[in-house]
Amino acid sequence: MSENNIVDKVAQKFVELYGNKPLVVKSPGRINIIGEHTDYNEGFVLPASIDKAAYLAISLRNDDEIHLRAEDLNETFSISLNDLKPVNDVSWPNYILGPVAQFQNKGIELKGFNAILTSDVPIGAGLSSSAAVECATVFALNELLRTNFDRLEMVKMAQKAEHEYAGVMCGIMDQFASMMGKKDHVIKLDCRSFEYAYFPFKLEGIKILLLDTNVKHSLASSEYNTRRKECNQAVMWIKEFEPNVHSLRDVTEAMLDKYVLPKDKIIDKRSRFIVQEINRLLKGCEDLQRGDIYSLGKKMFETHDGLSKMYEVSCKELDYLVDFVRNKNAVIGARMMGGGFGGCVINVVNETEIDKLIEAIKPAYEHEMKLPLTYYVASIENGTEILSY
Template identity: 55%
Template sequence: MLTSQVAQKFQEIFASNGALLVRSPGRVNLIGEHTDYNNGFVLPAAVDKAIYLAIARRPDDEIQLFAMDLGQSYRGPIRPPLTPSALHWPNYILGIVEQLQGMGFTIGGFNCVFAGDIPLGAGMSSSAALENAVIFALNLIFGLGLDPMTMVRLSQKAENEFVGLQCGIMDMFASMFGRKDQVIRLDCRSLEYTYFPFKAPGLRILLLDTQVEHSLASSEYNVRRQQCEAGVKLVQRHHPEVKSLRDVTLEMLSAHVAPVDELIWRRCSFVVEENARVLSGTEDLLRGDLAAFGEKMYASHDGLSQKYEVSCAESDWLVGQVRGVEGVIGARQMGGGFGGCTINLVEEELIDGLVTRLAPLYREVMKRDLKWYIGRIEDGTSAV
């Protein structure tokens, strides 16, 4: 158990048993891709892969960190201004400290050991889990009185401003607010959220890792944002009340975008349709109609591949191989695209047979090894 291993390592390094233990999970997003920066809806959930952290106050103004998975240490002063570390991983922790100092909190020195079982590069947001673990722990040991939403916002700002990655809020939100056997419909404009049941005995989340690096993801991500904004501007000429694609209908796109720029129409229509899939998909969950929900996952993938064009040959192949297979409810590309994982809802007893069939085929066709991860929906960040 990672909790006990982290606690034991903390005791070994710092000769102390008085550490607070925190678990902070990774996340998946069942449906709702590229909708977040268009003020739309997403449907994430926390999973049973997490960062485990042991932390305690120090009597001085030093920070001492140990990353068990890397076998690396960091030591430095907590006094501002904090400077980024060349090791990179301490910056997720230092960024949180900087945000708290910026709010006027006096944070003393602390010791920290952490490890995790969130697969790196699988799109499950290990960085958001670490940031949430740190701010949750510091809030407790220094008695800061922060509410969960404030902690989520600060985690996002830490990654945006100190780490330098312009991520949205979904990853931190899902990690902090997750609930066992429930998914969260998050309104990315208002940050209002609603839980929906995802109780499906015997059904598991299977991530199939393409082993393709997201080499195009960052540059093409910015291009997609610009294309969405271009579509909004075309609609605004006729509907000045429109602020984002969240406010746009397919009829508006057909009337004001399609005649002008077919590519922009395809990009924007995917986002509008994807928002609709999230909203109707949650109705499927309320009815317990997982088959209908799964069809929306397949439709999401088709849109990501053909309209938004952020899939890749490997993801398309994997989704094509499971489509129509008995016991596979739904599948699609997950995350920004151009690699990473497909997310699949599969009956647990069929997973071994499925991956046993797919792995050698994937190696033969795509000349890559297939990795896979099995998960279930769990609670969000908490003390252990």
């Protein structure tokens, strides 16, 4: 369904239910081209917002009640501002209530509101559907309440909402990419200082193809915490001799050779991947400045190999999809995207070859892995914005 159709449909439903015309805000899902597991090591990431988004139709009420409807789930939820707290028995309202709480925490006088949520960001595919809803809510309330927060402040509010109401201690990347995205550009984001710069990613005839393994291994959260500990351990060992080192962002491979490798080969392997990945991202930005997408594509394959063999957060399904496209001319670059042990492979592909590629890869994957393969074609679009008022 086109964006105009989605907006018309949700606005019409809103008028039917609540009798007045809503503000409609759109906030997109995101991809990350390169820079994985670098965020919590104070490195860089290279995300972009995509043409799959959450749409929130909303208007203020004259009382303190919040009335919500999730159009795609055909579910409703109501709560009073006085009773605001995370909901345990159903999760989707928390992505709207969490942002409301952030305004409350800042001492802003709130009003109740009516809202309808609809989204075409696939859930569970690692495209940050929750961040899209949080950013849409913060942005809409900022507009309706005339609170004049800038975008960076709204990003931080949306991230805090995820921490406090969804219970996920995420980094800043998902909300940042959703809120700050720019059409045909990726964002080089410094996860230490929050400084950022846009790099052009307007490539004629090139699309992003996301291949969803439909796998979610239970290892993901426990191994994620283990990797964080392993990275921190490397930093502690180096810091004894190099007091200016605060995270793997400050570490060189020579430091790893000297202070980490002699102590523990696994911790060396984990932290070496991060040091290499941060450097790879910086060089990838140079590729983009030169318009050299093929060099960036090679780096994406290198990132996957590092995530699979050094950081060991891949799985056979992800590896299968990357290996399948590795020597195909249609595919410029591919890698697993996200925390690992399932989720999506991101591919940068020649647009004319997508159908032929899907025709080959879908039956092969489904036969080999005994799982369905879902795919999405994405383009890079603007971040959070008002569509109608």
